[in-house]
Amino acid sequence: xxxxxxxxxxxxxxxxxxxxxxxxxxxxxxxxxxxxxxxxxxxxxxxxxxxxxxxxxxxxxxxxxxxxxxxxxxxxxxxxxxxxxxxxxxxxxxxxxxxxxxxxxxxxxxxxxxxxxxxxxxxxxxxxxxxxxxxxxxxxxxxxxxxxxxxxxxxxxxxxxxxxxxxxxxxxxxxxxxxxxxxxxxxxxxxxxxxxxxxxxxxxxxxxxxxxxxxxxxxxxxxxxxxxxxxxxxxxxxxxxxxxxxxxxxxxxxxxxxxxxxxxxxxxxxxxxxxxxxxxxxxxxxxxxxxxxxxxxxxxxxx
Numbered sequence: 001x002x003x004x005x006x007x008x009x010x011x012x013x014x015x016x017x018x019x020x021x022x023x024x025x026x027x028x029x030x031x032x033x034x035x036x037x038x039x040x041x042x043x044x045x046x047x048x049x050x051x052x053x054x055x056x057x058x059x060x061x062x063x064x065x066x067x068x069x070x071x072x073x074x075x076x077x078x079x080x081x082x083x084x085x086x087x088x089x090x091x092x093x094x095x096x097x098x099x100x101x102x103x104x105x106x107x108x109x110x111x112x113x114x115x116x117x118x119x120x121x122x123x124x125x126x127x128x129x130x131x132x133x134x135x136x137x138x139x140x141x142x143x144x145x146x147x148x149x150x151x152x153x154x155x156x157x158x159x160x161x162x163x164x165x166x167x168x169x170x171x172x173x174x175x176x177x178x179x180x181x182x183x184x185x186x187x188x189x190x191x192x193x194x195x196x197x198x199x200x201x202x203x204x205x206x207x208x209x210x211x212x213x214x215x216x217x218x219x220x221x222x223x224x225x226x227x228x229x230x231x232x233x234x235x236x237x238x239x240x241x242x243x244x245x246x247x248x249x250x251x252x253x254x255x256x257x258x259x260x261x262x263x264x265x266x267x268x269x270x271x272x273x274x275x276x277x278x279x280x281x282x283x284x285x286x287x288x289x290x291x292x293x294x295x296x297x298x299x300x301x302x303x
Contacts, residue, residue, distance in 0.1 A: 001089060008079050009093075011056035014280065017151050017189045018052040020287030021182065025159025027291055028181055031246060031298035033164045040111040040162050047104035048155060051127060054097035059131040059138060061090055066207065077203070112165045119158050126150045139204075141212035143197065144190040152186030153179060177244050184232040184290060188283045191228045194221060195279035199272040222267060225279070229259060232286060246297025252289050259285065 007013070022045055029035055064080040075081045080090065102124070109117035126146050130137045137146050157178050161168050168174070197204065197211040198221045204211055213221045236252050239245035259282055266278035 001083075001085060001093075005079065005083050005085070009057050009060055009085070010053035010097075012053075014056070014192065015049070015052060016280075016284045016287055017147075017192060018048060018155055020284075020291050021152055021155040021185050021189075022048065022159050023291040024182070024185060024287070024294060025156040026163070027294035027298050028156075028178075029160050029163035031294060031301055032177070032244075033160075033167065034302055035164045035167070037112070037163050037165070040108050041159070043104050043111070044108045044116075044158065044162055047101045047108060048158075050097050050104070051101035051124065052151075054094060054101060055127040055130060057090070057094055057097065058128070061094065062131040062136065063207075108162065112162050115161055115165070115170075116158055119154055119161075123150050123154055123158075139209035139211070141210070141215055143211060144193045147193045148186045148190030152189045153182045156182040156185070180235065180239050180242070180244060184235045185287055187228045187232055187235075188286060191225050192279050192283050194225050194228075195266065195270070195276055196272075198222070198225070198270045199276045218270065222270075226263065226267065229263060229282060236290065245294065246301055248293045248297030248300065249290070251293045252286065255285060255289055 001009075026036065026041070060079055064078045079085070105120045105124075106117065109115075109120065126137070127150070130143070130146065137143055160178055194212070197213045198218055201211075201213050201218065205214060216224070233253055233256060236245070236249055240247055240249050262278040262282050262285075266275045269275055
């Protein structure tokens with residue numbers, strides 16, 4: 001298997017959905033607590049990244065085996081059929097990614113606390129049943145909810161906890177603050193899944209996958225997608241006004257014209273090969289700028 005094929009199999013281009021919530025968690029940990037626990041943090045990052053690769057490869061594997069549209073999707077669209085990846089290679093890769101990730105995840109929990117284990121179990125369950133089981137989450141109108149919460153919120157929350165477990169308090173105030181800080185990325189990640197399902201609507205229906213777009217229609221999906229992109233900027237500003245985030249985060253508002261340039265072509269047509277990338281770019285841009293400006297704000301706040 002070539003590196004190019006591997007990257008497509010594990011959806012490497014979409015890894016911003018997990019990497020930037022991690023970076024945002026680092027920035028918030030330093031800004032709010034002035035703490036970073038480097039060793040368990042790095043172990044957690046590798047575990048998280050490998051499991052994210054597993055989830056996307058597992059998704060492709062299950063889609064390949066469940067495909068009803070054999071002639072087109074299974075042989076020409078799905079990476080496994082198109083590149084003729086053997087069953088043995090796929091099973092070995094899935095076992096390797098899952099096994100190493102699990103071992104590193106358990107090690108992280110031993111270093112920091114059982115909260116990581118319990119939160120991790122939930123994330124692993126979502127990842128496995130996202131495309132596994134008789135009724136996978138990805139074929140139901142639940143994909144956006146679970147992908148947004150696990151990658152946008154829980155990756156961030158676990159990162160903050162690992163850095164601050166000595167002083168971290170499980171209470172409503174902590175939950176509200178961490179959820180508000182992570183909510184923009186949660187919406188962006190859910191939007192990425194929504195855009196994917198909008199582009200794949202007809203193909204999903206041919207393969208008996210009935211996502212939220214099937215029930216609400218493309219028009220309402222586009223309204224939802226647009227409103228969520230706008231809400232991201234309001235939520236960032238709200239975090240600053242509530243004194244949860246540094247004022248530097250308001251610099252994200254300068255990204256509005258750039259996001260608008262990505263929104264226009266996607267609203268015009270929803271095509272996987274050409275305009276789906278617009279949603280990927282919006283996520284990458286805003287996830288990066290949030291992490292960057294929060295990091296700068298954290299450093300300036302504690303000089």
